[in-house]
Amino acid sequence: MERDDLIVNDSYALNATHTEEEGKKIRKKLYNVTILLTVITIIEVFMGVAFKRNGTFAWETIKLGFIVLTAVKAAYIVLVFMHLGDERKNLKYVVLLPYALFIMYLIFIGLYEGLAVQEMNNVWR
Amino acid sequence: MAGHTQQLSKDDLWGGNSSPFGVTYGKMMMWYFLVSDALTFGGLLTAYGVIRHSSSDPWPVGEQVFEALPFIHGSYPLMYVALMTFILIISSVTMVLAVEAGHRKDKTGVIKWLGYTIIGGFFFLGSQAWEWSHFIHGSGGGFQLATPMTVTAEMESGEKVQMNLPAGSWVHMEAEFGHAYEHAMEGGHAAPAEHAEHGGHGEHAAPAAEEHHVNIADLKPAKLILNKYTLEHKDGKDLRKLSVSGEDCEKLWAAQAEGTMAFGANLHKNEYAVQQQYSNFFFFVTGFHGFHVFSGVVINIIVWLMAIGGEFERRGHYETIEKIGLYWHFVDLVWVFVFTFFYLV
Numbered sequence: 001m002e003r004d005d006l007i008v009n010d011s012y013a014l015n016a017t018h019t020e021e022e023g024k025k026i027r028k029k030l031y032n033v034t035i036l037l038t039v040i041t042i043i044e045v046f047m048g049v050a051f052k053r054n055g056t057f058a059w060e061t062i063k064l065g066f067i068v069l070t071a072v073k074a075a076y077i078v079l080v081f082m083h084l085g086d087e088r089k090n091l092k093y094v095v096l097l098p099y100a101l102f103i104m105y106l107i108f109i110g111l112y113e114g115l116a117v118q119e120m121n122n123v124w125r
Numbered sequence: 126m127a128g129h130t131q132q133l134s135k136d137d138l139w140g141g142n143s144s145p146f147g148v149t150y151g152k153m154m155m156w157y158f159l160v161s162d163a164l165t166f167g168g169l170l171t172a173y174g175v176i177r178h179s180s181s182d183p184w185p186v187g188e189q190v191f192e193a194l195p196f197i198h199g200s201y202p203l204m205y206v207a208l209m210t211f212i213l214i215i216s217s218v219t220m221v222l223a224v225e226a227g228h229r230k231d232k233t234g235v236i237k238w239l240g241y242t243i244i245g246g247f248f249f250l251g252s253q254a255w256e257w258s259h260f261i262h263g264s265g266g267g268f269q270l271a272t273p274m275t276v277t278a279e280m281e282s283g284e285k286v287q288m289n290l291p292a293g294s295w296v297h298m299e300a301e302f303g304h305a306y307e308h309a310m311e312g313g314h315a316a317p318a319e320h321a322e323h324g325g326h327g328e329h330a331a332p333a334a335e336e337h338h339v340n341i342a343d344l345k346p347a348k349l350i351l352n353k354y355t356l357e358h359k360d361g362k363d364l365r366k367l368s369v370s371g372e373d374c375e376k377l378w379a380a381q382a383e384g385t386m387a388f389g390a391n392l393h394k395n396e397y398a399v400q401q402q403y404s405n406f407f408f409f410v411t412g413f414h415g416f417h418v419f420s421g422v423v424i425n426i427i428v429w430l431m432a433i434g435g436e437f438e439r440r441g442h443y444e445t446i447e448k449i450g451l452y453w454h455f456v457d458l459v460w461v462f463v464f465t466f467f468y469l470v
């Protein structure tokens with residue numbers, strides 16, 4: 001039976017094959033991303049060990065720095081390793097936008113409510 | 126990479142003659158599954174954030190809790206978990222190389238790189254088993270204070286500092302003493318002090334082996350530790366791991382709040398924090414992630430055997446490698462966030 005879901009003329013289609021030349025280019029990109037992810041991890045660990053947690057503005061900035069570095073790592077994993085960056089635009093947005101929308105709301109409402117509970121605890125302790 | 130840059134008209138995309146997403150059904154469903162799984166993990170990590178933000182008590186600090194390495198003594202903050210992260214990133218790279226080899230229909234390449242990925246997965250699982258074991262056994266244990274007190278403690282630099290400890294503060298034991306005490310509580314057949322009233326009928330009195338007989342009431346620490354898992358830097362002073370000895374040590378030891386003694390962590394007690402949710406979340410989130418890694422390794426092995434058997438040569442394409450690759454990268458992706466929120470922040 002002929003399959004109707006076979007995608008042609010796309011870089012990750014079933015019938016798409018990479019030549020040795022293309023493979024070399026792709027591998028070079030992958031190695032570069034590997035080095036980048038490793039370096040970011042080393043920086044994160046260094047930051048975690050080196051900086052003092054004393055509840056000051058500086059530490060809050062470092063914390064934000066961790067989250068930014070994590071987001072960068074996540075973006076490289078999703079866009080390059082999972083090659084979502086090479087998929088068609090509509091698939092990319094169907095995956096990313098609903099997730100981003102839900103999770104940002106969840107984080108906002110969760111942390112906001114959590115802090116409100118803490119305030120109550122401090123008052124009624 | 127060809128294809129993806131071409132502009133397609135809406136009619137071509139949504140006209141019904143082809144897949145608008147340009148991917149096969151299986152790959153699309155893998156993406157949908159990963160979105161829903163990502164929401165599960167997102168929910169768990171957000172729940173962790175809610176509990177942490179709603180807590181007024183100090184939360185344990187990753188680099189103080191996770192500072193051990195197998196086979197070596199000493200303090201190596203975050204080194205072990207950094208190694209685990211590195212192992213998982215490298216296994217993600219070998220997986221993407223397997224996918225790339227698949228696109229060149231390079232059977233031996235696929236088998237080689239997928240094999241390395243499986244090895245990396247086993248290394249990660251083994252590391253996590255050690256990590257859990259260390260977390261469960263703890264390093265010395267501790268107890269909470271029944272009454273507030275003021276003690277003189279010594280900083281690592283040797284400087285003395287006055288500490289005001291509210292009731293409920295954690296005081297920790299040194300590893301060697303703590304393990305001996307835990308052993309005495311569990312196996313040294315002398316009745317522990319708090320059970321003396323109803324344990325004195327003689328049935329607990331006979332020790333199994335004479336050399337293990339330790340009277341728990343005789344065990345007294347020479348030194349206790351303050352701020353073991355909570356980092357404190359105040360007024361430029363490093364108030365981590367303060368040691369208390371002498372008279373103040375005896376005072377602290379006598380001020381134990383009953384039933385607060387904890388060694389390591391389980392689902393009822395933990396030595397790391399006032400909040401039991403701390404260890405519960407650690408067990409649940411890293412355990413759930415570890416289970417994903419485990420199922421990923423199993424799936425990888427199955428597909429690896431299929432590749433060796435030449436199944437994908439017969440099919441004419443290696444898309445299965447790509448699909449399981451998506452799952453494996455997702456597992457790595459989750460770990461990146463677990464690493465940040467459980468260990469770093």
